[in-house]
Amino acid sequence: MSGSVTLAYDYPLFGVFWTTFWLFMWILWFFLLFRVIGDIFRDDQLNGWLKTGWIIFVIVLPFLGVFLYVLARGRGMGRREASRAQAQQEAFDAYVRRTAAKDAPRTTQADELTKLSQLRERGDISEEEFQRAKGKVLH
Structure with a gap:
């Protein structure tokens, strides 16, 4: 072998931290x-042409495109995410209410009248x- 081999004990501690930092930054960038x-x-506020333009800009010049998008529309990103999460929570709550209402025991008028007459007989009403x-x- 003509090349040098770097062993684990030859890799300095600062090199490990530096590599870990760049790996973290790389993952953060993709996120x-x-x-x-x-x-x-x-x-929903962007039309198709604006979406296409932003996507092309982000794909062709990713660093510049992402940073400009965050600068130009970053404040709205949080609001849109919060409203989407709230809409999902409301949809889930509505689903739970519908499902619970279906499974709730049904009472008829006769059942209600029976309960009322029992209350009257006991002297509660x-x-x-x-x-x-x-x-x-x-x-």
Whole structure:
């Protein structure tokens, strides 16, 4: 072998930190790139031509494109993400309410009247309260 071999114990500690730093920055860069591309596609305020222009700019000149996008539209990225998360939460809550309402036991008028008459017999409600509640159940 004519080339030198670098062994693990020959790699200085500062070199490990430096390599780790650049690896972290590389991963962070791709995270930011994909966040920007996702934001471009999800933004309802941009028309198709503007989306195409931003995507081409981000792909052809990635560093400049991403940094200019963050400078120009970065403030709205957080608002759009927050509103999207809120819309998802509201949709989930509505789904849970619909599902819970379907599984809730159904009571009929006869069941309600039976409960009311039991309350009246035990003396928990008066005759006047019974008649008023009965009218609400029947209407």
